[in-house]
Amino acid sequence: xxxxxxxxADPGTLSDRRSRRGDAxxxxxxxxxxxxxxxxxxxxxVFLVVKAIPALRHDKSSFWTTKIWDPDVSGRFGIxxxxxxxxxxxVLALAMAVPVSLGVALYVTEYAPRRISRLLGYLTDxxxxxxxxxxxxxxxxxxxxxxxxxxxWLAARLGWIPLFADPSGQAREYSKSIxxxxxxxxxxxxxxxxxxxxxxxxxxxxAIKEAALALGATRWEMIRTAVLPPSRPGIVGAVMxxxxxxxxxxxxxxxxxxxxxxxxxxxxxxxxxxxxxxxANFFGEAGALGRSALIASGLVLFAITLLVNxxxxxxxxxxxxxxxxxx
Amino acid sequence: xxxRIETIGLSCYYGGxxxxxxxxxTIEPKSVTAVIGPSGCGKSTFLRAxxxxxEVIPAARVEGQVLLDDVDIYTPGVDPAAVRRVIGMVxxxxxxxxxxxxxxxxxxxxxxxxxxxxSALEEAAERSLRAANLWDEVKDRLRxxxxxxxxxxxxxxxxxxxxxxxxxxxxxxxxxxxLDPISTLAIEDLMVDLKERYTIVIVTHNMQQAARxxxxxxxxxxxxxxxxxxxxxxxxxxxxxxxxxxxRTEDYITGRFG
Amino acid sequence: MSGASALGLQRRRLSRWGLLLAIVAGVAVxxxxxxxxxxxxxxxxxxxxxxxxxxxxxxxxxxxxGGRAARxxxxxxxxxxxxxxxxxxxxFVLGYTTLRGLHRFTGGFLTHSMAGVGPLSTGGxxxxxxxxxxxxxxxxxxxxxxxxxxxxxxxxxxxxxxxxTAVRFLIDVMTGIPSIVAGxxxxxxxxxxxxxxxxxxxxxxxLTILELPIIVRASEEMIKLVPAGLRxxxxxxxxxxxxxxxxxxxxxxxxxxxxxxxxxxxxVIGETAPVLLTVGDNSFIHTNPFAGAQGSLPLFVFQQAGxxxxxxxxxxxxxxxxxxxxxxxxxxAARLLTRRNTLAQR
Numbered sequence: 001x002x003x004x005x006x007x008x009a010d011p012g013t014l015s016d017r018r019s020r021r022g023d024a025x026x027x028x029x030x031x032x033x034x035x036x037x038x039x040x041x042x043x044x045x046v047f048l049v050v051k052a053i054p055a056l057r058h059d060k061s062s063f064w065t066t067k068i069w070d071p072d073v074s075g076r077f078g079i080x081x082x083x084x085x086x087x088x089x090x091v092l093a094l095a096m097a098v099p100v101s102l103g104v105a106l107y108v109t110e111y112a113p114r115r116i117s118r119l120l121g122y123l124t125d126x127x128x129x130x131x132x133x134x135x136x137x138x139x140x141x142x143x144x145x146x147x148x149x150x151x152x153w154l155a156a157r158l159g160w161i162p163l164f165a166d167p168s169g170q171a172r173e174y175s176k177s178i179x180x181x182x183x184x185x186x187x188x189x190x191x192x193x194x195x196x197x198x199x200x201x202x203x204x205x206x207a208i209k210e211a212a213l214a215l216g217a218t219r220w221e222m223i224r225t226a227v228l229p230p231s232r233p234g235i236v237g238a239v240m241x242x243x244x245x246x247x248x249x250x251x252x253x254x255x256x257x258x259x260x261x262x263x264x265x266x267x268x269x270x271x272x273x274x275x276x277x278x279x280a281n282f283f284g285e286a287g288a289l290g291r292s293a294l295i296a297s298g299l300v301l302f303a304i305t306l307l308v309n310x311x312x313x314x315x316x317x318x319x320x321x322x323x324x325x326x327x
Numbered sequence: 328x329x330x331r332i333e334t335i336g337l338s339c340y341y342g343g344x345x346x347x348x349x350x351x352x353t354i355e356p357k358s359v360t361a362v363i364g365p366s367g368c369g370k371s372t373f374l375r376a377x378x379x380x381x382e383v384i385p386a387a388r389v390e391g392q393v394l395l396d397d398v399d400i401y402t403p404g405v406d407p408a409a410v411r412r413v414i415g416m417v418x419x420x421x422x423x424x425x426x427x428x429x430x431x432x433x434x435x436x437x438x439x440x441x442x443x444x445x446s447a448l449e450e451a452a453e454r455s456l457r458a459a460n461l462w463d464e465v466k467d468r469l470r471x472x473x474x475x476x477x478x479x480x481x482x483x484x485x486x487x488x489x490x491x492x493x494x495x496x497x498x499x500x501x502x503x504x505x506l507d508p509i510s511t512l513a514i515e516d517l518m519v520d521l522k523e524r525y526t527i528v529i530v531t532h533n534m535q536q537a538a539r540x541x542x543x544x545x546x547x548x549x550x551x552x553x554x555x556x557x558x559x560x561x562x563x564x565x566x567x568x569x570x571x572x573x574x575r576t577e578d579y580i581t582g583r584f585g
Numbered sequence: 586m587s588g589a590s591a592l593g594l595q596r597r598r599l600s601r602w603g604l605l606l607a608i609v610a611g612v613a614v615x616x617x618x619x620x621x622x623x624x625x626x627x628x629x630x631x632x633x634x635x636x637x638x639x640x641x642x643x644x645x646x647x648x649x650x651g652g653r654a655a656r657x658x659x660x661x662x663x664x665x666x667x668x669x670x671x672x673x674x675x676x677f678v679l680g681y682t683t684l685r686g687l688h689r690f691t692g693g694f695l696t697h698s699m700a701g702v703g704p705l706s707t708g709g710x711x712x713x714x715x716x717x718x719x720x721x722x723x724x725x726x727x728x729x730x731x732x733x734x735x736x737x738x739x740x741x742x743x744x745x746x747x748x749x750t751a752v753r754f755l756i757d758v759m760t761g762i763p764s765i766v767a768g769x770x771x772x773x774x775x776x777x778x779x780x781x782x783x784x785x786x787x788x789x790x791x792l793t794i795l796e797l798p799i800i801v802r803a804s805e806e807m808i809k810l811v812p813a814g815l816r817x818x819x820x821x822x823x824x825x826x827x828x829x830x831x832x833x834x835x836x837x838x839x840x841x842x843x844x845x846x847x848x849x850x851x852x853v854i855g856e857t858a859p860v861l862l863t864v865g866d867n868s869f870i871h872t873n874p875f876a877g878a879q880g881s882l883p884l885f886v887f888q889q890a891g892x893x894x895x896x897x898x899x900x901x902x903x904x905x906x907x908x909x910x911x912x913x914x915x916x917x918a919a920r921l922l923t924r925r926n927t928l929a930q931r
Contacts (some may be wrong), residue, residue, distance in 0.1 A: 044770045214378065261606055
């Protein structure tokens with residue numbers, strides 16, 4: 001078996017036994033790498049749980065329903081406000097980002113001339129490359145002052161909706177609020193949802209699109225009948241993956257949110273807190289119990305994110321589409 | 328209903344490449360015209376030029392005229408979507424809308440055109456599904472998904488969908504090539520019924536099929552290698568298959584090439 | 586012509602002039618509104634103008650072309666609007682950061698640390714932070730890239746059976762780990778439990794947790810793109826499997842993998858949360874990543890941003906500009922590499 005010379009491999013080293021040993025060794029190395037992944041995730045899970053237990057066992061107040069976060073001084077702490085803030089800011093962000101993401105994805109796949117559609121794709125993806133701390137800085141100094149006008153308008157015109165109510169009148173001034181955090185999160189999640197949606201829309205069956213056109217449909221009618229309905233599960237999956245990302249976003253939110261522990265639905269006045277931002281802000285001054293409590297909250301965040309991500313992949317899988325994730 | 332189509336100097340291009348060269352043909356109303364020829368000679372391209380589907384492909388264009396009862400459908404200012412509402416098409420692979428039921432598929436064109444009344448839609452669905460010889464097989468499961476039918480049934484559903492909007496011409500691009508022989512025969516029988524009301528143009532690979540169903544046959548082929556396709560001869564089916572005028576037609580019919 | 590109308594084919598179409606007229610009308614009405622009512626402000630003008638133009642075009646289309654065409658035009662307009670809404674933030678973020686960052690973005694800024702520079706001083710720079718970040722990202726890549734490649738090879742080439750599916754699943758899980766949780770883990774495990782204290786290496790470990798799944802995913806995709814025919818040709822020539830992978834499959838996928846690595850590095854360079862919890866706080870130049878707190882560029886920006894001192898904020902912007910330059914250069918280079926590879930393959 002000296003055909004090795006033809007393959008450009010070193011001639012004369014292809015004895016049967018040697019190549020089999022090489023194969024076994026290589027296979028072993030790669031399998032070991034796989035096991036490292038196992039070990040790593042196992043370690044993460046175990047350690048976080050172990051370190052979180054002291055806080056979870058602490059019975060001064062219930063971990064799940066207490067709003068205030070003060071583990072080291074008064075011993076009372078709980079994730080109620082944190083979870084509330086995390087979910088509210090993320091859902092709001094997605095409510096703002098999804099229509100725009102869908103619109104951009106549609107434009108790039110169905111409307112744009114082919115030559116610029118790839119460029120437009122890159123540009124929207126460039127948004128995803130910007131580090132979150134830059135978004136935080138931008139939010140803090142550029143966006144928040146400019147949102148005051150919109151906030152005042154919302155509080156004045158739509159204040160009868162509890163979401164936009166502003167009983168203390170603080171929204172009329174510069175306010176670090178859940179609303180501000182949601183807007184920044186919306187900008188950050190836009191490229192992710194848009195990129196995945198683009199992939200989903202691109203897989204629309206051209207034969208079905210032709211069927212719609214042949215019936216005399218306009219371009220929008222064709223999109224409505226042939227592109228959007230089959231893409232719906234994929235789009236839902238994209239939205240959920242975006243949700244997974246916003247839930248864990250730490251730094252941009254930490255800079256822009258008010259850091260008060262309340263479960264109020266008023267998003268315009270200053271206030272609000274998320275699990276991730278709370279960890280970032282409090283870990284520096286945290287004592288032993290404080291750190292344990294932060295880790296416990298991190299575990300809860302991890303669990304929520306995992307759940308959302310799995311639901312997302314399940315939904316995409318069920319639609320039978322191969323998801324080429326670019327995240 | 329059932330208009331005449333006449334093309335004058337119809338040429339089709341993909342960007343700079345000419346695919347079909349200067350076709351002059353008259354297609355009579357209420358008849359079946361078969362377009363035959365070897366692969367890649369531009370038959371489908373020609374067909375798609377008749378309902379302005381050719382221009383859906385980027386950089387594709389057309390020269391010449393296509394007259395629908397003396398009106399050139401390529402006149403500037405004519406809306407291509409309007410043309411397609413009047414000249415319908417059935418494709419090679421059945422393409423029912425996957426997320427719609429059988430009923431919704433059948434009336435999809437009508438709904439797009441703004442027909443809303445429930446009874447009007449149900450009437451139209453039954454009418455077109457009967458005309459497509461599919462009604463008896465699906466009347467009890469109209470709300471089931473259209474994609475759940477067999478290939479032959481799907482194709483008949485697509486035909487029903489196309490005729491539900493009452494077009495004047497029906498174009499069929501190798502409608503049976505992905506179907507089994509029994510479904511094929513079913514659709515061929517259907518065509519004989521349909522020609523009472525519509526003008527039908529069918530592109531087919533299958534000469535025997537052309538001989539079975541059509542009144543007129545047009546033979547296309549390439550001028551030479553790397554050349555565009557063109558119309559060699561068009562005549563009554565009887566004539567083409569028994570005594571063609573052109574040598575090349577005879578060669579193709581008798582299997583000497585293609 | 587009349588025959589065409591009779592057939593319903595000749596639809597009246599909104600001409601280019603008609604479209605232009607509608608747009609101008611929308612803007613004009615907005616201007617009118619803004620001069621007679623108390624409405625004012627540039628942003629408000631833009632918003633109202635967009636809404637009115639869309640309304641005008643749709644209305645014009647409806648009256649000339651009919652309902653279906655009008656809806657079609659509205660949809661096109663909304664899609665264009667969405668495009669603008671998506672690109673505007675990009676322009677603003679990059680533009681505003683450059684604008685404010687340039688003020689303090691000097692050679693001195695890049696070559697000095699914050700040693701002895703307090704919130705009220707104007708000097709100082711990011712040299713220590715750049716060193717820190719570069720060391721941390723290099724270390725994390727040194728671990729994540731080989732490990733990630735091996736895992737990707739395992740999953741694609743040896744991926745039969747429960748273990749491989751489980752590994753693929755776990756990598757999926759890893760992509761979803763919030764960056765702060767990665768930091769928390771290293772804090773709990775390496776820093777506290779193993780009593781190692783803050784260090785650049787701890788930060789690198791946290792970054793590895795984030796970088797690894799990105800590299801595995803990207804490499805996996807690239808390896809899968811290598812045609813099966815190439816492998817079969819090698820096997821048919823008697824080349825053993827491991828050699829085929831190392832000498833043929835990986836080199837073929839190498840450009841794509843390099844792009845993936847560059848994008849992964851671009852991603853982790855900007856990560857603040859994991860290093861916040863692990864590298865500690867150090868304004869001095871500290872070049873040993875394995876012991877002692879170290880600086881980090883994103884962390885620097887975060888800390889300066891939260892300060893109430895104007896000088897700190899200016900430094901934050903300059904730091905942000907530095908960070909963005911690093912990331913954008915990596916990102917653009919990665920895309921150019923992909924394009925060159927695609928063109929070369931034609």
